[in-house]
Amino acid sequence: MILGFLSDFGLKDPYVGIVKAVVLGSNPALRIVDISHQVAPQDVIGGSFVLGSAFREFPSGTVFFAIVDPGVGSQRTGLLAVTEHYTFLAPDNGLLSMVFRYSKKVTCFSIENTHYFRHPVSDTFHGRDIFAPVAAHLTLGVEPQSFGPPCPDPVRLPWPEPVITEHYIEGEVIYIDGFGSLILNIAADLIQHRGPVRKQFKADIKGMELSLLSTYSDVAKGKPIALIGSSGFLEVAINQGSAAEVLGAGIGEPVVVRKVPKV
Amino acid sequence: MILGFLSDFGLKDPYVGIVKAVVLGSNPALRIVDISHQVAPQDVIGGSFVLGSAFREFPSGTVFFAIVDPGVGSQRTGLLAVTEHYTFLAPDNGLLSMVFRYSKKVTCFSIENTHYFRHPVSDTFHGRDIFAPVAAHLTLGVEPQSFGPPCPDPVRLPWPEPVITEHYIEGEVIYIDGFGSLILNIAADLIQHRGPVRKQFKADIKGMELSLLSTYSDVAKGKPIALIGSSGFLEVAINQGSAAEVLGAGIGEPVVVRKVPKV
Amino acid sequence: MILGFLSDFGLKDPYVGIVKAVVLGSNPALRIVDISHQVAPQDVIGGSFVLGSAFREFPSGTVFFAIVDPGVGSQRTGLLAVTEHYTFLAPDNGLLSMVFRYSKKVTCFSIENTHYFRHPVSDTFHGRDIFAPVAAHLTLGVEPQSFGPPCPDPVRLPWPEPVITEHYIEGEVIYIDGFGSLILNIAADLIQHRGPVRKQFKADIKGMELSLLSTYSDVAKGKPIALIGSSGFLEVAINQGSAAEVLGAGIGEPVVVRKVPKV
Numbered sequence: 001m002i003l004g005f006l007s008d009f010g011l012k013d014p015y016v017g018i019v020k021a022v023v024l025g026s027n028p029a030l031r032i033v034d035i036s037h038q039v040a041p042q043d044v045i046g047g048s049f050v051l052g053s054a055f056r057e058f059p060s061g062t063v064f065f066a067i068v069d070p071g072v073g074s075q076r077t078g079l080l081a082v083t084e085h086y087t088f089l090a091p092d093n094g095l096l097s098m099v100f101r102y103s104k105k106v107t108c109f110s111i112e113n114t115h116y117f118r119h120p121v122s123d124t125f126h127g128r129d130i131f132a133p134v135a136a137h138l139t140l141g142v143e144p145q146s147f148g149p150p151c152p153d154p155v156r157l158p159w160p161e162p163v164i165t166e167h168y169i170e171g172e173v174i175y176i177d178g179f180g181s182l183i184l185n186i187a188a189d190l191i192q193h194r195g196p197v198r199k200q201f202k203a204d205i206k207g208m209e210l211s212l213l214s215t216y217s218d219v220a221k222g223k224p225i226a227l228i229g230s231s232g233f234l235e236v237a238i239n240q241g242s243a244a245e246v247l248g249a250g251i252g253e254p255v256v257v258r259k260v261p262k263v
Numbered sequence: 264m265i266l267g268f269l270s271d272f273g274l275k276d277p278y279v280g281i282v283k284a285v286v287l288g289s290n291p292a293l294r295i296v297d298i299s300h301q302v303a304p305q306d307v308i309g310g311s312f313v314l315g316s317a318f319r320e321f322p323s324g325t326v327f328f329a330i331v332d333p334g335v336g337s338q339r340t341g342l343l344a345v346t347e348h349y350t351f352l353a354p355d356n357g358l359l360s361m362v363f364r365y366s367k368k369v370t371c372f373s374i375e376n377t378h379y380f381r382h383p384v385s386d387t388f389h390g391r392d393i394f395a396p397v398a399a400h401l402t403l404g405v406e407p408q409s410f411g412p413p414c415p416d417p418v419r420l421p422w423p424e425p426v427i428t429e430h431y432i433e434g435e436v437i438y439i440d441g442f443g444s445l446i447l448n449i450a451a452d453l454i455q456h457r458g459p460v461r462k463q464f465k466a467d468i469k470g471m472e473l474s475l476l477s478t479y480s481d482v483a484k485g486k487p488i489a490l491i492g493s494s495g496f497l498e499v500a501i502n503q504g505s506a507a508e509v510l511g512a513g514i515g516e517p518v519v520v521r522k523v524p525k526v
Numbered sequence: 527m528i529l530g531f532l533s534d535f536g537l538k539d540p541y542v543g544i545v546k547a548v549v550l551g552s553n554p555a556l557r558i559v560d561i562s563h564q565v566a567p568q569d570v571i572g573g574s575f576v577l578g579s580a581f582r583e584f585p586s587g588t589v590f591f592a593i594v595d596p597g598v599g600s601q602r603t604g605l606l607a608v609t610e611h612y613t614f615l616a617p618d619n620g621l622l623s624m625v626f627r628y629s630k631k632v633t634c635f636s637i638e639n640t641h642y643f644r645h646p647v648s649d650t651f652h653g654r655d656i657f658a659p660v661a662a663h664l665t666l667g668v669e670p671q672s673f674g675p676p677c678p679d680p681v682r683l684p685w686p687e688p689v690i691t692e693h694y695i696e697g698e699v700i701y702i703d704g705f706g707s708l709i710l711n712i713a714a715d716l717i718q719h720r721g722p723v724r725k726q727f728k729a730d731i732k733g734m735e736l737s738l739l740s741t742y743s744d745v746a747k748g749k750p751i752a753l754i755g756s757s758g759f760l761e762v763a764i765n766q767g768s769a770a771e772v773l774g775a776g777i778g779e780p781v782v783v784r785k786v787p788k789v
Contacts, residue, residue: 051540284583288585
């Protein structure tokens, strides 16, 4: 069984290794696949996006372990969420927002049964003391409902919805990846159902008008392009460069996508 | 069996992967758990702290592979240290200092038996040529004493001891984690045996007086706090921020902890 | 079986985890060993060097998965290369140049059989949609020739050859590792066949004359040194420091190595 692991722990400190040690100490047969540990510290929204763009690529039955937890030790509870194909462990702070958005049936439980915790529970590292032992028990076969009562209304973060009109879609940058590409809150299908993508659309960003093409090398090296990115969202990129740097655009930068008349 | 792996190799170069390849080439059944490979280059003290705050979280029987080795190829020998629960492979340069501090019984051997090395042995990469093949043989069942003679007096680095008086404890910053939190050389029990932590103590750093509370969110976002960190040491942090940046404090910064009268 | 994985995906985004999820979803028994995911974005030459200095350390039978792919979605094909001991999957853009240089017999196939792809194939993430499912099928036993026709002439990048004369060898910096050490395009054997290394040679770089010694600590802390690095190339380093920073040298910096008269 695979455990997909996402956090903002970084890779300099031993926190990621400690969580793995605790989980594997109880369930040595688990396969742990790191999704990212370089979510910006306490950036629940960014973590939600990274997890949301990754989880559906994992095999059915995968358990996800996601910790971005500015409220550790406070009253926020831990969440165990079961969907049709996956199970998720995370603080109930909105980190699963994108998972909820893309999952049809979700059943949530609050993680409250201290029987499954490691004692004493620290106030600052629930990843080690609560989520890791719960992950071990869960993957060894303990039923989800054993960990606590149903949680009917988990936290969902507001998602910046694009403005959709007959003539254009206005969205914004929601994530910047490691290549400097700007991911927008405009899902591919919003555009695709208006017609074939290639050369039919323009994207306006920072006063520039970019053609919507297929892949980075459709433009010369160093030139900007709009395209459908691999996570299913519209993306603004520079062929072999960083769009964030070259265009000077950050999270929240507005982008308008328009269908253009056939030439 | 788990191999816990710590180094200053970084993740840009293939050195970590090469060590794993050599170990797994001889013992494919090992589970390798990375602790950190981003110890600052040649920072034996920092590596000692990271290893020391992590190793007791691993299951009994774990073998640790720790390489921060400014003296590679010189006369320093390799060390094989056996404690009650664990075995360690490291250069004999003080990298195991914190392990020795927290382990009751330690038996050390010098790694000298070239029969277990990979030949030719390079002068610059003993991780690959000495420690990796020794780790493979050790985890396959070769007895510790087979690798060399007893080493009765391994290198121990001086640990900056806090000054403890009736009225205060004076310590210093010994490690800065990836969130920018300042870890002090003041163990939790030094404070806890003077009374319940919460609101009974103040920490003075950089002319500021901080309350000793339980968790980050006990203060407003951006505010400083002192607390018992997850590795069992006193810590100065900023809720959702970097104490190192905001307070302008680095390794060695002095901190005084005082018990305050009940209000 | 081991899958050695190299890319320029970085560790911030979920791309590495997504590839692993797809591969393990079909072949859960694989051991994946990361070589590096911090090749500079789209740096095919740098990726070629890192892979070239790592692959021979892996056990025979290892399959390598290497993606640095500025031309993703364009007409470049995918490559499956079989050598005496290993199999490689990579875009046909020169990323395997160093592998070819160090391998005696190489048989290459173009990856064209869409039967083994994941559909729909995106234009921007062939690592996930083409190479990952091909890696799973290959490691599960599908024959190399099943994935496409022979590729007799894969792309090879020009390698900057050193100038070799009776009296000196003139080379250049081809890679800078994470410690800031400068790796040269001068293989150890070019020097070694002229006589024993230690103190017999000098290296001239940036107007300085460095002795060719054995290991970093042969000079005082902070001092520069030339030596045979662990990957078998001549290297210029600073003991416990960064040669790239201290000497102000980058990729392409010329270095001349001369044999000096015995004293």
